[in-house]
Amino acid sequence: MTGPAPGPLDRVAPRYGGGSLIDVLPSALSLLGVPAAVDLLGLTPTLSGVRRIAVLLVDGLGWYQIPTAAPYAPTLAGLAATVGTPLTSGFPSTTPTSLVGLGTGAPSGAHGVLGFTVRVPGTDRVLNHIDWAGAPDPVAWQPVATWYQRARAAGVAVTVVSRPEYAGSGLTVAANRGGDYRGAAGVDALAGRMLTALAAGDGPTLVSGYHPDLDRHGHLSGVDSAPWRQAAAEVDTLLARLVDGLPPDAALLVTADHGQLDVPAAHRFDLDTDPRLRAGVRVVAGEPWVRYLHVEPGAEADVVAAWTAVLGPAAQVLTRAAAVATGWFGPVPESHLARIGDVVVVCRDTYAVTATRSEPPMASRLVAYHGADTAAEMTVPLLVVRG
Incomplete structure (x- = not known):
């Protein structure tokens, strides 16, 4: 972002097309030679020659929460200070919208996952995108091809690593179709499976990882609560392990879906x-x-x-x-x-x-919520680490 940084409660518009979460995968995949992928974020000068890319999304890790997490997450704080830049999420600044935005590279209007819950048109049914099994068909409901599908079609090995219980859910299909799914129940398993997939094979490789616990503890206990601090320390452990384990021809991109604010x-x-x-x-x-x-x-x-x-x-x-x-x-x-x-x-x-x-x-x-357009909710990090 250019100019003075907005205050946490200032309103921020999504910066689609060059400064948002939806620009991460097309920018990364341009480095791997995927047709139609454009480096909208200017990663090429730093990552030229990289053939393996890991993208980690930490749920709830807003840019404005990083200083709060810093005492418990020194690796995170160091990366943010040296190789970090702020992006915006899409709108609403909520997990389903952001996960599908990341996967498709499309804003919410195009991909159609327009909030945490939405009404199914023509009915009085409210669809919860997190708790989504069965109808509507996620491929019909979210019609935009994902970058995982495009990368696989271009010969890139694509792996998605997330919680085992999310495998096959409507949201997973909407956001991540095209990737080989690997379940990982905690930070050790997540780091191990991401690094294993990243090092496998000799061709271009994309690995996407997702970690939900910081967001969960923010919701339940509040930002900077004791459980939130412990979750921030676990994020730090995850980042340190991924950075230490990167192959020489690999890069790690760390981002998030939204920030959070406590609501009195x-x-x-x-x-x-x-x-x-x-x-x-x-x-x-x-x-x-x-x-x-x-x-x-x-x-x-x-x-x-x-x-x-x-x-x-x-x-x-x-x-x-x-x-x-x-x-x-x-x-x-x-x-x-x-x-x-x-x-x-x-x-x-x-x-x-x-x-x-x-x-x-x-x-x-x-305790904490998100979804609207304040800077604290909308601003997320992009940390870029080369192996």
Whole structure:
């Protein structure tokens, strides 16, 4: 990013096409000779001649969380200071959207995974992209070919290493199809399987790894809580092992899907206990910091007015058309428009909108959240290490 760094609560737009998470794989694969892959991030001067690339995504490792993690993660802090640069996530700044954005190199409007949960058009069903088995078919729901598929077609050996329980899920198919899947249950297994895959064979190689624990402990206990600090130390162990084990012709790229912010109890609106917020709303989707409201026929203007009055400066309330016009999602084809709410509510500062009755109870009890467009949520690292 150029110019002064934004403050953690400043609003940040996704920098699609040269400064975002979706640019990581095409930039990396341009070094491996994959057709149509373009080095949008300028990796070539540093990584020219590399034939093996590992990409590690650490869930919840926002750029603005790195100083907080530094006392427990000296390797991470050192890499961020010497070989790190900030990127933006896509929008919403949430795990399913970011994982599919990384895999496809496409913004959320194009790939269609437009939030943590979205309404399935033509129904009142809300699809949770994390807990996704069966319908809708992930290849139909997310139609964009992944860079793993493109790399494999170009002769690159492609391996995806993640938790065993994620194998074959709808989100895994949507984000990672084209890679050979290897299950790894913890940091030791993740590092070992990534390094083994990276060193196998003599041809161009891409290995993608995913580690979820920092995000999980941020949600459950808060950023800089004792469990979060322990998770940061485990991330450091993972990074140190990967860096030490890189083959001479390899590179490691470390990034993340989003950051996190703690949300105080006094900054939470409960849409299920405030009749003003429920009036005219048929289906609620999205997540606490980005709500998608699907409204009853003719109720759009009333819902916008009511939510604007109740939330005030705590949120921006827009119609679907206005939200799309911001460019948050990139171009949105007609087939994906109805996945976005008739009304879109993007929270500001450290405010959130929970749904204590219509969503699983745990979703309202979390400490930290993400999804909106503050710098702390949207800004993620890119750490570039050559073997």
